[in-house]
Amino acid sequence: MKFFDAHAHIQLPQFDTDRAEVLARMQADEVGAIVVGTDFETSKVAVELAEQHDFLWASVGLHPNHPSTDSTSSPQASSGQVTLEEFEVLAKHPKVVAIGECGLDYYRQEPTEVIKKIQHERFKKHITLALATSKPLIVHCRPTRGTQNAHEEMFELLTANSGVRVVMHFFTSTKEIAEKYLALGCYLSFPGPVTFGDMYDEAIRATPLDRMLSETDSPFAAPVPCRGTRNEPIYVVEVVKKIATVKSLPVDEVATHICNNACTVFGLW
Ligand SMILES: [Zn+2]
Numbered sequence: 001m002k003f004f005d006a007h008a009h010i011q012l013p014q015f016d017t018d019r020a021e022v023l024a025r026m027q028a029d030e031v032g033a034i035v036v037g038t039d040f041e042t043s044k045v046a047v048e049l050a051e052q053h054d055f056l057w058a059s060v061g062l063h064p065n066h067p068s069t070d071s072t073s074s075p076q077a078s079s080g081q082v083t084l085e086e087f088e089v090l091a092k093h094p095k096v097v098a099i100g101e102c103g104l105d106y107y108r109q110e111p112t113e114v115i116k117k118i119q120h121e122r123f124k125k126h127i128t129l130a131l132a133t134s135k136p137l138i139v140h141c142r143p144t145r146g147t148q149n150a151h152e153e154m155f156e157l158l159t160a161n162s163g164v165r166v167v168m169h170f171f172t173s174t175k176e177i178a179e180k181y182l183a184l185g186c187y188l189s190f191p192g193p194v195t196f197g198d199m200y201d202e203a204i205r206a207t208p209l210d211r212m213l214s215e216t217d218s219p220f221a222a223p224v225p226c227r228g229t230r231n232e233p234i235y236v237v238e239v240v241k242k243i244a245t246v247k248s249l250p251v252d253e254v255a256t257h258i259c260n261n262a263c264t265v266f267g268l269w
Pocket residue numbers: 007009036101217
């Protein structure tokens with residue numbers, strides 16, 4: 001494996017017409033990936049995909065904004081609670097290498113006291129599951145526009161739970177925020193938008209090579225030069241190229257570090 005996409009949703013309907021071709025391109029380009037669930041159903045399908053391909057692994061969890069009203073969820077889940085039990089069975093699967101995505105999102109949902117409580121409770125259940133299974137957390141953290149509110153709460157939550165390994169998914173924030181997560185021992189996973197300009201270069205420079213990952217968040221957020229089109233895991237190479245440029249290092253060297261980091265944090269092989 002040459003490249004690693006630490007966060008892809010290739011189980012979503014955007015890939016229903018050509019998933020086999022997308023997977024074939026990954027195999028040809030030697031790109032491995034974590035297929036990330038956002039609810040019970042997409043988590044289950046992520047596990048099924050990972051079972052079928054040796055270059056895929058799965059993560060299972062409930063997105064902070066997910067309303068949990070799908071038919072596979074229990075009545076408790078419809079009220080916004082993760083029922084730990086239903087994810088617990090999936091989480092034990094050998095190809096499940098992380099718990100998530102989970103976390104706090106105050107961008108798409110206004111952080112009223114009720115919303116905060118639901119998201120905090122849900123996130124804490126994922127922490128419990130990560131600790132119980134000795135698997136890392138894939139964390140989504142998005143503050144209200146113009147604020148750092150979700151990050152500030154996340155620092156507190158992670159400080160209080162220092163035993164859990166954490167990958168900060170879709171890291172697109174400042175050098176200062178990057179340094180705080182790094183001080184807590186987190187890995188930072190950089191997505192397509194780092195190629196849009198130089199606004200995240202400082203955060204990339206501040207992140208040591210042995211603490212970074214690359215991701216696509218496919219089908220969303222395609223990097224330049226594919227910006228605006230459906231994203232897919234092979235485009236992770238554009239993220240790696242950008243990191244290499246910012247760090248003035250050969251692409252191969254950055255790619256190797258990232259594969260090794262994925263191996264370490266997710267325990268892949
Ligand atoms: Zn995602």
